[in-house]
Amino acid sequence: MAELQWLGVIRHGQSTGNVLAQQAEAGGLEEIAIPERDADVPLSELGREQAQAVGRWITGLTAEQRPQVAVVSPYLRTRQTAELALAGTGIQVVYDERLRDRELGVIDLLTTRGVEARLPLEAARRRRLGKFYYRPPGGESWADVLLRLRSLFGDVRAAYPGGRVVLFGHEAIVMLVRYLVEGLDEASLLALARATALGNCSISSWRCDGQRLRPERFNDVDHLHREGAPATRQEDVSADV
Template identity: 70%
Template sequence: MEQLQWLAVVRHGQSTGNVIAEAAETGGLEAIDIPERDADVPLSDTGREQAQAVGKWLTGLPPDERPEIAVVSPYLRTRQTAGLALEGSGIPMVVDERLRDRELGVLDLLTGRGVQARLPDEFARRARLGKFYYRPPGGESWADVLLRLRALLRELREDHPDGRVVLFAHEATVLLVRYLAEQLSEAELMEIAHATTIANCSISAWRRHDGTLRAELFNEVVHLHREGAPATKQEDVDAEPV
C-alpha cells in the first residue's frame, strides 16, 4: 500500500479544562470541576493565540509541502484549534470521531490523588497492567485507541496516496501516531510517554523516506515562541492520572 508522503499531528491549544485540571492537580484536589462535558470544552484565550501561531507556521511552508487535507477530532477544542490554524489557508478540514481522545470511563474528572483515594482497586490494577493495556471501566486502553487510529490511517493512505495530511487531535494521539509511524514497542512508547509532556499546539511530523515514515519533528514548539504565543505544557483535561 502506498505510504503518505508527509504526516503531522498538532495537539489542540490550551483549553479552559487544561487550566482547571492543572489547578486541581497542583492544589491536591481529588476532582476536576469542569462544567462542560469533555467534548464541549473550549480553548482558552492562550489556546486561541497558540492556534493562530500554528496557522502562521502552516502558511510559511512552501506551497508544495503544505498539507492537502486536515483531519480533526470532533471535540470542540480541536475543532477550534483547526479552524483558527487553517483560516484562509484553503486546506479542507474533515472531522473524524476516530480522532477523539481516549475515553477514561470511571476515571473521568478525577486527579491522580482522586483515583487513589476513591478507586484504590483501579489505581492498583492500572499500576499492575500499565498504561498501554489498562482499560478503566467504561473507558479505553491505549491499545483500544490504536485500533481506531490504525483504521483511520489506513483509509488516509488509500484515499490520499503519496499525500500530505495533518491531524488535529490530543496528547495521546501524538504519542500513539508516533508508535505506529516508527513501529515502536510498548516499552519504547512508555519510555517516551514517561519522559515527555506533549505541549499544547506542538507539532509532530513524519516524512516518507524509502517507503518508510521517518521522524521530522516531535513536540515542536518553536513556532509558538517565534510568534509570541505562550508555549504551555498543561496536561489535557482528560489526560490519565499518573
C-alpha cells in the same frame, strides 16, 4: 498501498479543561471541576493564540510543503484549533471521530489523588496492568485507541496516496501516532511518555524517504515562541482535556 508523502499531527491548543486540571493537580484536589462534557471543552484565550500561531506557521510554508488535507477530531477544542490554524488556507478539512480523545470512563474528572482515594482497586489495577493495557470501566486503554487509529490510517493512506496530511488531535493521539508510524513497542512508548511533557499546539511530523515515513520533528513548539504565543506543556494527568 502508496505511503503518504508527509504526515503531521498537532495537539489542540490550551483548553479551559487543561487549566482546571493543572490547578486541581497542583492543589491536591481529588476532582477536576470541568462543567462541560469532554467533547464540549473549549480553548482558553491562550489556546486560541497558540492556534493562530500554528496558522502563521502553516501560511509560511511553500505550496509544496503545505498540507493538502486536515483530519480533525470532532471535539470542540480540537475543531477550534483547526479552524483558527487553517483559516484562509483553503486546506480541505475532514472530521473523524476516530481521532477523539481517549475515553476515561469511571476515572473521568478525577486527579491522580482522586483515583487513589475514591477508586483504590482501580488505582491498583492500573499500576499492575500499566498505562498501555489498563482500561478503566466504561473507558479505553491506549491499546483500544490504537485500534481506531489503525483503522483511520488505513483509510487516510488509501484516500491520499502520496499526499500531505495533518491530523489535529489530543495528547494520547500524538503519542500513539508516533507509536504506529515508528513501530515502537510498549516499553519504548511508555518511556517516551514518561520523558515527554507534550506541548499544546506542538507539531510532530514524519516525511517519506521514498519507502516509509521517517521522523522529522516531535513535540516542536518553536513556532509558538517565534510568534509570541507562550508554549504550555501538559504533564500526564488523568484527563487530557
